[in-house]
Amino acid sequence: MASNTPFTLKWGIMATGWIAETFTQDLLTNPATTRDVHDVRHEVVAAASSSSKQRAEEFLVKVKAPSSAKAYGSYHELVADPEIDIIYVATPHSHHFQNAMLALEAGKNVLCEKALTVTASQARKLVDMAKKKKVFFMEAVWTRYQPISIKVRELIQSGVIGPVYRVVADLSFGNDQPDGTVSFADTHRMVNPDLAGGALLDLGIYSLTWVFQTMYHLQKEKEKPKVVAAVQKYHTGADEATSIIVQWPQHKSQGIALTSLRLATGVDKENTGGPGIRIQGSGGEIHVTGPAFRPLQYKVIRGDAGGKIETVDFSIPKDPERDWGHGMFWEADECARCIRDGKKESESLPWEESLVMMEVMEEALKQGGVTYPDLITTDVFDAQSPLNTGKR
Ligand SMILES: NC(=O)C1=CN([C@@H]2O[C@H](COP(=O)(O)OP(=O)(O)OC[C@H]3O[C@@H](n4cnc5c(N)ncnc54)[C@H](OP(=O)(O)O)[C@@H]3O)[C@@H](O)[C@H]2O)C=CC1
C-alpha cells in the first residue's frame, strides 16, 4: 500500500546571494497549500557562505528558515554534513564546475544553477562524476518544470500545430545607457568575464531552452545541431548580445535563440510587449508571452480553424502563510521525486540535453571570440581552488 507520508528531501544551500535567497524561500513554502503537491516536501538543513559563518546565519534569518537550520562558513563543511541529501549550488556560473564537483565528490546529490558550467568539457566531467558516485544531478533550469512549459510540450506532442519546423525565442534586458554601458558595473557577474559574465550564459540559455524543449527534446531520434552565431562583445570582453541559429537538417527544423543586455524583448522592461517565443508548426503556431524564464501566457493559433486563437493564462501560486511563491518550487519537487524513485537524472532535462546545450553555447561564444580565464575554464577539479574556498 502506498504511504500517505510525503517524501522529505533535505537541502543544503551553497552560497547566499540573490537566487539562493529566492530558491530557499520557495523550498520553505508548504507544497500542499501552495501548489497542491502532497507526495514530496522539503527541509532546509543548512546554508553555507564562502565569506563567513555570520553571512550564512544572516541568510537563514532573512529567508525565515527554521531555527534548526545550521550555518556554515565554508562550502567544505556544508558538503560534509551527513544530514544533507542534496546540495543546491547557487554561486556564479564561473564557480559551478568546482563547487558542484566538490559536492558530487562528497557523494551528495546536486542541483546546480544554470548555466551548468563555463565549458562543455566541465559539464561532461560533472556528469561522469555523478554516474561514478551514483547520485542525482540536475541543471536548475526551473522553466522546464513550470506548468506552462509542460503544457506547451504536451500541445506540441499532441500534434495540434503539426510538425514544428521553426522556433524563435528571445530573452533580453533593456539596460542600454546614454553613456554606452549596459548599466551593470564592470565587476558585476552579468558582464564580468572572471565570473563567466555575458548575455548568453545568463539569459540566452532560456531562449535556447525554449528552442530545445520544443524541438530537440521531442525528437525521437536525437540529431546533433549545427550552430551559427553572431556575437556582440561588451567592453569587458563578455558578450552583450548573441544571436544563434541552431539547425537540425534531418528534421528540417531551425531554432533562433536571441539575447541582449541592451534591448529588451518587449517594449517595456517587463517583457510584456509581445510573444518572446514563437513556435511555428506546419498547422499552426504557439506564442508564449512574458520573460522566457517564467512566462505566464500562451496562445494557440490553429491553421485548420481559420486562425482561431485560444489564450491560456498561468499564475505563480503563493504560500498564504509566507506570502511567497516564485515558481522555483516545481524544480525542487522534481528533484525530490527523482531521488525518492532512485532516478539519477530528470527526464524533463536529461544530462545529455544539458551537455548538447553547453556545446551549442560554447560553439557560439567561440565563433564570437569570447574567452574566459583559465581558473574558471579548467576541467581539473581542485578542492582547494579559490572558487571552493572563497579566498578571492
Ligand atoms: N534560475 C534563476 O532564475 C536564476 C539563476 N541565477 C543563477 O544563479 C547563479 C548566482 O546568481 P545570483 O544569485 O544572482 O548571484 P549573486 O551575486 O547574488 O550571488 C552569488 C553568491 O555566490 C557566492 N560567491 C562565491 N564566490 C563568489 C564570487 N567570487 N563573486 C560573487 N559571488 C560569489 C556568494 O555567496 P557566499 O559569499 O555566501 O559564498 C554570492 O552571494 C548564477 O549562475 C545565475 O545564472 C541567477 C538569478 C536567477
Ligand SMILES: O=C1OC[C@@H](O)[C@H](O)[C@H]1O
Ligand atoms: O536566471 C536568470 O533569470 C532571471 C534573471 O533576472 C537573471 O539575471 C538570470 O540569472
